[in-house]
Amino acid sequence: MTLRIYNTLTRKKEPFETLEPGVVRMYVCGPTVYDKAHVGHAMSVLVFDIIRRYLEYKGYTVFHVMNYTDVDDKIIQRANAQGRDPLELAEEYMHEFDQHLRDLNVLPATINPRATQEIDQIIQMVQGLIDKGYAYPAPNGDVYFRVRRDEDYGKLSGRKLDDMRAGARIEVDENKEDPMDFALWKASKPGEPAWDSPWGPGRPGWHIECSAMNLAHLGEQIDIHGGGNDLIFPHHENEIAQTESYTGKPFARYWVHNGMLQLSGEKMSKSIGNLVTIEDFLAEHDGDVLRMMVLNSSYRNPLTFNDEVIAQAEKALERLRGALKSALPGASLTEGEPVEALKRQTEATRKGFEEAMDDDFNTAGALGELFALVKAINQARDAGAADSVLAPAQQTLVDLGGVLGLRLRPETGQADKAAEPFIELLLEVRAELRRQKLWALSDLIRDRLKDLGVVLEDSKAGTTWHWE
RNA sequence: GGCGACGUGGCCAAGUUGGCAAGGCAAGGGUCUGCAAAACCCUGAUCACGGGUUCGAGUCCCGUCGUCGCCUCCA
Numbered sequence: 001m002t003l004r005i006y007n008t009l010t011r012k013k014e015p016f017e018t019l020e021p022g023v024v025r026m027y028v029c030g031p032t033v034y035d036k037a038h039v040g041h042a043m044s045v046l047v048f049d050i051i052r053r054y055l056e057y058k059g060y061t062v063f064h065v066m067n068y069t070d071v072d073d074k075i076i077q078r079a080n081a082q083g084r085d086p087l088e089l090a091e092e093y094m095h096e097f098d099q100h101l102r103d104l105n106v107l108p109a110t111i112n113p114r115a116t117q118e119i120d121q122i123i124q125m126v127q128g129l130i131d132k133g134y135a136y137p138a139p140n141g142d143v144y145f146r147v148r149r150d151e152d153y154g155k156l157s158g159r160k161l162d163d164m165r166a167g168a169r170i171e172v173d174e175n176k177e178d179p180m181d182f183a184l185w186k187a188s189k190p191g192e193p194a195w196d197s198p199w200g201p202g203r204p205g206w207h208i209e210c211s212a213m214n215l216a217h218l219g220e221q222i223d224i225h226g227g228g229n230d231l232i233f234p235h236h237e238n239e240i241a242q243t244e245s246y247t248g249k250p251f252a253r254y255w256v257h258n259g260m261l262q263l264s265g266e267k268m269s270k271s272i273g274n275l276v277t278i279e280d281f282l283a284e285h286d287g288d289v290l291r292m293m294v295l296n297s298s299y300r301n302p303l304t305f306n307d308e309v310i311a312q313a314e315k316a317l318e319r320l321r322g323a324l325k326s327a328l329p330g331a332s333l334t335e336g337e338p339v340e341a342l343k344r345q346t347e348a349t350r351k352g353f354e355e356a357m358d359d360d361f362n363t364a365g366a367l368g369e370l371f372a373l374v375k376a377i378n379q380a381r382d383a384g385a386a387d388s389v390l391a392p393a394q395q396t397l398v399d400l401g402g403v404l405g406l407r408l409r410p411e412t413g414q415a416d417k418a419a420e421p422f423i424e425l426l427l428e429v430r431a432e433l434r435r436q437k438l439w440a441l442s443d444l445i446r447d448r449l450k451d452l453g454v455v456l457e458d459s460k461a462g463t464t465w466h467w468e
Numbered sequence: 469g470g471c472g473a474c475g476u477g478g479c480c481a482a483g484u485u486g487g488c489a490a491g492g493c494a495a496g497g498g499u500c501u502g503c504a505a506a507a508c509c510c511u512g513a514u515c516a517c518g519g520g521u522u523c524g525a526g527u528c529c530c531g532u533c534g535u536c537g538c539c540u541c542c543a
Contacts, residue, residue: 004484011472013484028543029543030543031542031543032541032542037543038543040542040543041543042543043543044543045543047543072541073541074541074542157471157472157538157539158471158472159470159471159538159539160470160471163469163470163471163539164470164471164539206541226543227543228542228543229472229473229537229538229543230537230538230542230543231542231543232472232537232538233471233538233539234538234539234540235542257543258543259473259474259536259537260536260537260542260543261543262536265535265536266536267536267537267542268543269541269542269543292492293480296480296481296482296491296492297480297481297482298481298482300473301473301474301481302473302474302535302536302537304479304480304481306479306480308479308480308493308494309479309480309493311493311494312479312480312492312493312494313480313492313493314493315492315493315494316480316491316492316493319492319493322506322507325506325507355484356482358484359484362482362483362484363482364480364481364482364483364490364491364492365482365483365490365491367482367491367492368481368482368490368491368492369490369491370491371490371491371492372490372491375508378506378507378508379507379508381507381508382500382507382508383508434502437502439502439503442502443502443503443504446504446505447504450505455505455506456504456505457504457505457506457507458501458502458503458504458505458506459500459501459506459507460500460501464506
């Protein structure tokens with residue numbers, strides 16, 4: 001079965017073929033760290049985490065690079081406003097972001113390069129572009145990329161230079177040959193972070209760091225380049241222009257872009273100010289809840305984000321986890337139609353899951369397959385299937401959920417483990433109370449345990465319990 | 469104005485090359501139950517609108533309306 005991926009460059013789904021068999025080189029644009037990250041950033045990170053996990057599930061070795069842009073205008077501006085050192089400010093938000101990634105169960109990238117650590121590579125690349133006539137130093141100390149020299153400029157975003165000019169909100173800059181030329185290197189003003197260069201002290205422009213980091217860590221050509229679809233233009237367009245002009249080779253084979261998260265019908269963004277920070281979200285919800293929201297729709301489409309959808313995702317996650325509960329007390333069924341049906345569904349789910357994911361990471365379809373297995377497990381449990389029968393199906397559920405990055409089986413800590421004999425004891429006592437029809441007391445135990453995170457479920461055969 | 473995407477039951481949504489419309493949440497009815505919870509069973513869609521191609525279209529083509537993104541920093 002072959003994986004097909006939608007490629008922004010060709011606007012089609014294409015069979016996935018890597019440059020090197022069995023190996024995927026994937027570069028995903030990370031955040032510019034000048035402020036707290038919001039759930040939109042988290043969405044992007046989750047999308048590419050899911051893609052990465054599935055590629056690994058398919059047997060690929062994935063070199064996953066996610067950068068941090070830790071020097072740019074916004075960082076400097078913010079730091080100046082607070083009277084702080086820009087690099088220190090960036091450092092702080094970077095560490096915060098790292099922590100969010102852990103909380104969201106995002107696998108660490110193979111490498112997290114930072115713009116400020118790649119200055120030599122950047123300078124070398126800018127010089128190379130100047131040497132080839134693709135760039136020119138301007139009187140003000142900036143270095144610009146010469147878009148007119150790059151004949152296929154605009155191929156990713158489907159724009160033509162002349163159309164964009166007609167749009168005409170571009171400021172005319174005396175230093176530029178063409179209004180669309182963009183900075184590779186920016187001369188620094190006094191008090192700004194600066195590095196020495198052949199063109200005087202300055203810092204990298206916005207797009208060049210990604211090109212340089214790609215080159216340094218993944219090579220001249222890569223398999224997947226990802227990011228939010230708001231980066232298609234100008235960021236990725238400019239990256240292509242720089243890198244391909246420099247190397248003379250096609251840069252990334254597949255350009256993959258996630259849709260924007262929508263809050264009350266609008267894109268969540270810093271400039272609009274309709275933000276929900278990752279910190280705020282995680283203070284109230286399990287990280288897997290956000291992941292469920294991402295999984296429930298296509299990564300390329302806008303993602304609806306509001307309280308109702310959050311609640312829905314929360315319930316859906318509970319349903320997945322609920323399927324992992326053990327067999328009914330005394331259940332001993334190990335053969336017969338319910339058992340066979342569960343086996344069949346387990347196989348069907350694995351197959352359906354892969355088919356869905358192979359189709360451009362159709363996570364919503366894959367989730368549907370998981371829920372089919374959930375139903376089958378619950379049916380088997382109701383039919384009295386023994387744990388030994390449920391276990392393989394449940395393990396498949398946990399495994400496939402894991403491919404999507406979901407933590408379905410919450411880890412029980414040492415303390416929880418230690419509490420189990422006492423919970424069992426309370427259940428025994430309560431069973432006796434129920435035999436004597438002392439409902440008030442038995443309900444009290446159930447309510448108090450609930451408060452402590454232990455859920456009791458009574459059935460004809462007896463009572464089961466699980467952590468909330 | 470230019471480029472692009474989307475519009476599927478109350479809500480979130482899937483839908484390979486066109487062939488009887490997944491799944492989750494919510495709602496109603498039922499089974500089980502001392503009650504509760506969970507689970508199971510049952511119930512619902514003229515696929516924005518109008519044309520066209522076709523034996524047959526949510527799926528292809530044209531048009532209309534609406535929503536959103538990019539074109540300036542943005543995941």
